[in-house]
Amino acid sequence: MDFSADHFTLFSLPRAFRLDAATLDRKYREIQAQVHPDKFAHAGDAERRLSLQWATRVNEAYQALKKPLPRAQYLLHLAGHDVGAENNTAMPADFLIEQMEWREAVSEARAAGEQHELEHLHHRLKSGMSERYDEIGELLDDAGDLEQAADRVRRLMFLEKLLFEIDDAIAALEE
Amino acid sequence: MALLQIAEPGESAAPHQHKLAVGIDLGTTNSLVATVRSGLAVVLSDELGRTLLPSVVRYLPDGGTQVGFDAQEQQSVDPRNTVVSAKRLMGRGLADIAHRESMPYDFVGAEDVQGAQGMVRLRTAGGVKTPVEVSADVLRALRARAEAALGGPLVGAVITVPAYFDDAQRQATKDAARLAGLSVLRLLNEPTAAAIAYGLDNAAEGVYAVYDLGGGTFDISILNLSKGIFEVLATGGDSALGGDDFDQRIFCWMLEAAKLKPLSAEDARLLLTRAREAKEYLTFHGVAPITARLNSGELVDLKLTTEIFTEITQTLVAKTIQPVKKALRDAGLQVADVKGVVMVGGATRMPQVQRAVGEFFKQDPLNNLDPDKVVALGAATQANLLAGNRAAGDDWLLLDVIPLSLGLETMGGLVEKIIPRNSTIPAARAQEFTTFRDGQTAMAVHVVQGERELVTDCRSLARFELRGIPPMVAGAARIRVTFQVDADGLLAVAAREQTSGVEANVTVKPSYGLSDDEIAGMLKDSMAHTKDDAMRRALKEAQVEAQRLIEAVQSALKSDGELLSAEELGRVEGAIAKLQTTALGENRRHITLAMDDLEAETKDFAARRMDKSIRRALAGRKVDELKEFGSHGENK
The missing domain is CATH 2.60.34.10 (Substrate Binding Domain Of DNAk; Chain A, domain 1)
Structure with a gap:
């Protein structure tokens, strides 16, 4: 097994955005059960070091494939089409305006201490994001349109950050 | 408590191959050591049959130490030199310590807290001590207890830490073990240790929360238990919140209710002890009488009711629920997803804690394990596995997380x-x-x-x-x-x-x-003070290590010897033979060198074996083994 093989190869999965989460989970656990440092606690130094490297590698790969945004970014990276995070100036005006409206709603709800409103915003955002991920799946796996896929990924980077901020606001209200 | 009755008779390792490994719960208030004997995890007791060891160390002017009950008895008499709850000071600076002013210790640098650097240090009759050295003294006592009970030197220990411990606190714990001459097989998170004990015992499957309120720390871990895999999804907590704080609240209430003037260190320690006793009494009674005769001759005579106790500790209980909410959200789960809530730590015996947890999770918490022992038992079970004592089919995997970014x-x-x-x-x-x-x-x-x-x-x-x-x-x-x-x-x-x-x-x-x-200096000091021959001990440890390595390589050769060419195999066998001969001798340095040689000869072999394991996992052979294992538990 090549240590530097890509994440999909590591788990013997087809290189695609749509993946079977249960299969990924199963393969992750099967490999981790072989390489984890707990399996080598009584072994020699060389084996312990190797085990640490492999277990780290397998965790990294799993993290990259488990969630849709890093998975899409990773697929674009493999295709030589890295998503520049600094490219936000290229976002269309309507998307940016929509973002500002969302942020306003979040900070208003936060200031007013309306936890239910924040939770409502969380769910609304989440369902909108799931549709966008379906679209990315079509662009990457069916159409092979890397340009468009990268554009959608950049938008989702905004939305994931927004979701994180909503959760942060909910946590702040609980404290 | 029945644990791990998976091994069939005759299936477990032969007695002479059984490696002596222990699990240690290094607690804020009390510590325990446990091991697996004949497939059963048991807590080891001292010569008087006591399982708990108070985490208390008293330093004497002659350089000697008292540890455990002996030290605890002296804490009101000699509070300045008797260190309790050292765990709260691990990896902490002077400015981090809450209630510092009510502690009876002589802190180094207390005159200039902002300017104080590094971990806290205490001036005692036995010299300046770091919390690492205090913890090492507790660990040394537990090691001695275990070696006496098991009849030989330990190959290693799993030591538990609060899941919410940061890097400095973990490192301090590992350093303490090193000072105590223990080889650390793993630092294991306390709630995860409890989950192992509970999960294996009950063949649990699904999402579980472990609510662990100890003497000085609070942890919440959300785990997914599935077919022998314990996967921590999220963890949270407060590494400065525990049963001690409830005592502190009672103490403050006593000062107010009895209108007491500022107390001497001795009286403060006495009233804190009374506070702890009242807290424990209230677990089974509605009213706790508190009486104490102070040094000043003043008599304290109070009655603490459950209602007052609940009221004055309400904010502490609420403080534990916040991290629970956060951990659930981090795990992406709702209360309804949680199948069971395992209660760990003596402080969870308090009725108001039980009630608050039950109300939040909308279910009765699981109390069928001894909350004082479950962590040590889980740690012992894991130590047994890590030391390589596992029986066929007796296997599980822990996937844990870091608590803080x-x-x-x-x-x-x-x-x-x-x-x-x-x-x-x-x-x-x-x-x-x-x-x-x-x-x-x-x-x-x-x-x-x-x-x-x-x-x-x-x-x-x-x-x-x-x-x-x-x-x-x-x-x-x-x-x-x-x-x-x-x-x-x-x-x-x-x-x-x-x-x-x-x-x-x-x-x-x-x-x-x-x-x-600093660690090297402390090691030297501690060896100068201990009565046993440090050199002999070091030699003995090197011999145990050498034996461990030989066994590891031999077992690797047995399962994967075909990965080596005849020539490579010859060289590995040569290195084993050389180490075997050297280990019989008395020269520690030669043993270490022979171990290095064997390590060097097996480096490529290790890589090939790892490769083979992964290929096998992907080829699906492991799937069948996992299914077989799953049948020990109830399948979903």
């Missing part, structure tokens, strides 16, 4: 997160840096831990200095710094200049830890 200081005192909280360990992340001046050959990196945006709001872990960067024009150097968190949750840093391949020299200055030199 690791970050770097960037421009303007801001934190850039490099490894987010709840990342499964081991984890690593590489980051590239460049120089901003022509010819710059050194660079400083400040590593912090925490969730906040400002460096000043996070815990400072260490400052790393990278030296030996080849001189280049500004911005040309590409220094790749790798942060590696191992399976103990401990961070290590390595740096390499990418264009030249030069390995940068990393010097670590831990913010609240001990340097290697």
